Amino acid sequence: MKPIKDLFIKKNNIRHKVTFFTTILLICLMIGYASFFFITLEFSKNFNAMFNQSIHLKSIDNRMSMFESDLETYLNTKDSDSFIAYLDSFNELESQKKLLNQGLSYNDNQLLINNISNIMDEYLTLSQKAIEYKRARNTKKYIETFNDVERLSGYVDEIMNQINTIEFSENLQDYVLLSSRIENLKIVFVMITVAIIMLSIVFIYDFTYKITVPIKALSEYAKEISKGNYNIEVKSESYYQEADVLINTFSDMALSIKEYIAELKGKVETENKLRIAEIENLKIQNRLKNAELIALQSQINPHFLFNTLNAGVQLANLEDADKTSEFLINLSSMLRYNIQSLKNTVTLKEELENVKSYYHLMKVRFDDQLVFNFDIDDSAGDIMMPPLILQPIIENSLIHGFEDKEEVGIINIQVKETKKGVEIIIKDNGKGIEKAKLNKLNSLEYDIYGEEKEHQGHSTGLGLSNVYQRLKNFYNSKDVIFIESELSKYTEIKINLIKNEVTHV
Amino acid sequence: MNKIKIIEGILISFIVLLIAYTVNETIVIQKNISNNDIGAHEKKPEYHFVVISDDVESYSWTTFISSVNDEAKDKSIVIEIYAINDLNDKSEIEKAFEIAILSKVDGIMMKLTDNDTVRDEILKCNDMGIKVITIGNDSPESNRDAYIGTNKYNLGKISASLLTLQGQQKQDVLLILGSEYKENSGASSNNYLNGIHEEIVQNDLINKLYVEYASEKRADLIVNDSLYKDHIDAIICTDPIDSLRAVKVLIDLNLVGDVDLIASSNLPEIIEYIKKGTIQSSVVEDYEIMGETSVEVLYQLLNDKRQSAYINIPISVINKESLGLVD
Numbered sequence: 001m002k003p004i005k006d007l008f009i010k011k012n013n014i015r016h017k018v019t020f021f022t023t024i025l026l027i028c029l030m031i032g033y034a035s036f037f038f039i040t041l042e043f044s045k046n047f048n049a050m051f052n053q054s055i056h057l058k059s060i061d062n063r064m065s066m067f068e069s070d071l072e073t074y075l076n077t078k079d080s081d082s083f084i085a086y087l088d089s090f091n092e093l094e095s096q097k098k099l100l101n102q103g104l105s106y107n108d109n110q111l112l113i114n115n116i117s118n119i120m121d122e123y124l125t126l127s128q129k130a131i132e133y134k135r136a137r138n139t140k141k142y143i144e145t146f147n148d149v150e151r152l153s154g155y156v157d158e159i160m161n162q163i164n165t166i167e168f169s170e171n172l173q174d175y176v177l178l179s180s181r182i183e184n185l186k187i188v189f190v191m192i193t194v195a196i197i198m199l200s201i202v203f204i205y206d207f208t209y210k211i212t213v214p215i216k217a218l219s220e221y222a223k224e225i226s227k228g229n230y231n232i233e234v235k236s237e238s239y240y241q242e243a244d245v246l247i248n249t250f251s252d253m254a255l256s257i258k259e260y261i262a263e264l265k266g267k268v269e270t271e272n273k274l275r276i277a278e279i280e281n282l283k284i285q286n287r288l289k290n291a292e293l294i295a296l297q298s299q300i301n302p303h304f305l306f307n308t309l310n311a312g313v314q315l316a317n318l319e320d321a322d323k324t325s326e327f328l329i330n331l332s333s334m335l336r337y338n339i340q341s342l343k344n345t346v347t348l349k350e351e352l353e354n355v356k357s358y359y360h361l362m363k364v365r366f367d368d369q370l371v372f373n374f375d376i377d378d379s380a381g382d383i384m385m386p387p388l389i390l391q392p393i394i395e396n397s398l399i400h401g402f403e404d405k406e407e408v409g410i411i412n413i414q415v416k417e418t419k420k421g422v423e424i425i426i427k428d429n430g431k432g433i434e435k436a437k438l439n440k441l442n443s444l445e446y447d448i449y450g451e452e453k454e455h456q457g458h459s460t461g462l463g464l465s466n467v468y469q470r471l472k473n474f475y476n477s478k479d480v481i482f483i484e485s486e487l488s489k490y491t492e493i494k495i496n497l498i499k500n501e502v503t504h505v
Numbered sequence: 506m507n508k509i510k511i512i513e514g515i516l517i518s519f520i521v522l523l524i525a526y527t528v529n530e531t532i533v534i535q536k537n538i539s540n541n542d543i544g545a546h547e548k549k550p551e552y553h554f555v556v557i558s559d560d561v562e563s564y565s566w567t568t569f570i571s572s573v574n575d576e577a578k579d580k581s582i583v584i585e586i587y588a589i590n591d592l593n594d595k596s597e598i599e600k601a602f603e604i605a606i607l608s609k610v611d612g613i614m615m616k617l618t619d620n621d622t623v624r625d626e627i628l629k630c631n632d633m634g635i636k637v638i639t640i641g642n643d644s645p646e647s648n649r650d651a652y653i654g655t656n657k658y659n660l661g662k663i664s665a666s667l668l669t670l671q672g673q674q675k676q677d678v679l680l681i682l683g684s685e686y687k688e689n690s691g692a693s694s695n696n697y698l699n700g701i702h703e704e705i706v707q708n709d710l711i712n713k714l715y716v717e718y719a720s721e722k723r724a725d726l727i728v729n730d731s732l733y734k735d736h737i738d739a740i741i742c743t744d745p746i747d748s749l750r751a752v753k754v755l756i757d758l759n760l761v762g763d764v765d766l767i768a769s770s771n772l773p774e775i776i777e778y779i780k781k782g783t784i785q786s787s788v789v790e791d792y793e794i795m796g797e798t799s800v801e802v803l804y805q806l807l808n809d810k811r812q813s814a815y816i817n818i819p820i821s822v823i824n825k826e827s828l829g830l831v832d
Binding site for chain 2: 198199
């Protein structure tokens with residue numbers, strides 16, 4: 001619960017303002033009504049007291065008359081009924097006397113009532129004495145005493161009249177004095193009511209104005225936002241906290257929308273970039289497909305080709321043509337290796353076997369003009385790798401390195417284990433690569449279209465770019481190929497096969 | 506919006522003022538109403554005194570009873586007043602005393618001219634153990650417990666002596682005795698007149714003395730008639746109201762300065778007339794002290810404390826000299 005004082009002290013809050021105003025209104029009306037109620041109540045109490053007192057005194061007066069009548073009858077006739085009636089009245093008056101005796105008072109009427117009580121005391125005593133004188137047959141005395149009783153009764157009557165006169169005059173005085181004040185109060189109360197009505201009108205006007213102004217402003221801001229203008233400056237005219245909250249929330253909302261749209265634009269840009277990357281990826285895959293297509297083209301009727309080659313081998317054996325037989329076996333072996341899917345995984349040993357078959361075939365073609373030197377670490381033969389990696393590289397040396405070269409072409413193939421895996425170095429003594437081109441190749445910028453033409457001489461139809469992409473995807477590493485070259489001297493290609501980090505893509 | 510706030514502020518201030526007025530009026534009305542019921546709420550009085558007086562209209566009475574009421578309230582005493590309209594009506598005096606006795610009052614302050622009936626009633630009160638004191642008019646032959654008042658003989662002498670100061674020739678003087686003095690009855694009147702006569706004899710300056718009673722005729726009529734009928738050099742009034750009425754006549758008849766006036770009391774109007782020279786001097790009986798002393802003496806008597814049987818209230822004179830207007 002919040003402290004009550006907050007209800008009244010906190011400003012610019014609709015709930016507090018309405019509560020405060022209603023409370024003030026109710027208090028004003030309550031004070032007005034309470035005043036009237038109180039005055040009316042006091043007046044009625046006063047008049048009731050006056051009338052009750054008059055009625056009471058009148059009843060005592062009547063009883064005293066009856067009492068004197070009964071006493072007189074008894075004194076004259078000694079009638080027992082009158083005596084009984086006298087006794088009843090005596091007891092009644094005795095009790096009334098006690099009731100009237102409230103002691104001394106500063107109030108005039110109360111003092112007179114007290115006097116009545118004291119006189120009644122003597123009055124009743126004298127009545128008893130009169131009876132005693134009657135019984136003693138002292139006629140003169142009982143008549144004198146009865147006269148005294150009547151005289152005292154007269155005193156009581158006089159005092160009662162005095163009381164009524166005083167009471168009436170006091171109340172009349174009060175009435176005259178207070179009625180003018182009450183008339184004034186009536187006018188004041190009408191003025192309070194009119195002032196409260198005016199205050200209510202002013203309050204309602206002010207209240208509705210302060211509520212509608214921010215709402216109107218917000219609707220204008222909303223229109224601006226609907227037009228796409230998010231750069232609006234929301235002015236906070238501080239009327240009520242609730243309106244402030246609404247304006248601030250609206251302002252925050254506008255800001256959030258602005259930020260969200262900016263974020264959305266960023267996302268769209270990122271998605272576009274991703275789409276471009278995806279398209280690039282698709283292009284790469286397309287190239288792979290093309291490579292596979294080329295490979296498949298070379299698989300046209302492979303059974304026929306292999307059967308024919310086997311027939312050739314058998315014919316060579318029958319004619320004792322051993323070299324021919326060996327040639328055909330190598331050819332058959334290389335073709336079988338080449339037509340396998342590029343998605344296959346082979347061991348380095350299998351890849352080297354294929355290179356050897358290729359060498360034997362090329363040896364028949366180039367004889368002593370071509371020499372392959374193998375320096376193989378046998379323990380590295382089991383490492384897994386994609387197929388047809390080494391043959392395209394060696395073919396590149398034959399096609400580009402030894403082109404227009406009259407010297408013996410030597411290709412050194414070195415395989416050695418490293419910490420990370422296996423390093424394959426293929427080094428030729430060809431014409432080398434121009435520095436600019438070499439840098440481009442080491443920057444992995446393979447000229448794909450340029451390569452397409454150069455693939456024409458390849459048995460596999462695969463270029464360096466294809467080799468690189470497959471190795472990169474296979475090992476999930478970019479550091480798979482590095483080329484060194486010196487123009488007219490050599491070209492050395494290092495291939496890194498990575499152990500235990502094989503990732504098939 | 507500032508205009509709205511100003512209007513709101515004005516209206517709220519206006520309502521607050523009206524509410525404050527309403528609350529104040531309600532309190533005033535409530536007080537007025539509850540004043541009638543004062544006896545029901547206040548502490549009850551310890552004693553009940555009755556003042557029986559044949560003079561309940563004069564200035565001296567008003568001053569006296571006001572002082573009595575103030576003193577009584579301080580001492581927790583309630584005062585009841587029984588007015589005697591006709592001193593010659595024996596039954597009226599008897600009835601007043603009888604009601605007082607039957608009402609079991611504790612004390613009676615009697616401001617009545619002395620006569621046999623009064624003395625008899627005082628005796629009855631003595632029998633009932635009710636203390637009685639006489640005020641202003643003594644009843645020396647009764648069994649009253651004490652007398653509080655001025656010495657009327659001295660008062661008469663002082664008044665006459667003031668006359669003698671006015672001039673060297675014998676004067677014709679009109680004496681108007683106030684309502685507390687009754688013709689042919691009471692020691693007060695006699696004492697006062699004796700005092701005057703004593704002074705006249707001693708100084709032999711008064712030619713004629715006309716004595717009139719204000720209880721029988723209004724003072725202004727007396728003055729007017731006397732001035733037309735007789736030659737008057739000076740007027741002596743024993744009542745302040747009579748004095749003021751006499752002044753009015755002198756002013757109307759343009760006789761200020763020709764007729765000297767010896768007034769009574771220290772009323773501001775009388776002092777003002779003394780300053781102007783319209784009234785030559787005024788003899789002051791202090792009725793306020795008389796009222797206080799009366800209550801105090803009766804109260805002490807009820808508490809069994811001995812009190813002097815004759816308590817004199819001093820008399821003073823106001824004139825230009827006493828006011829410091831003469832070098």
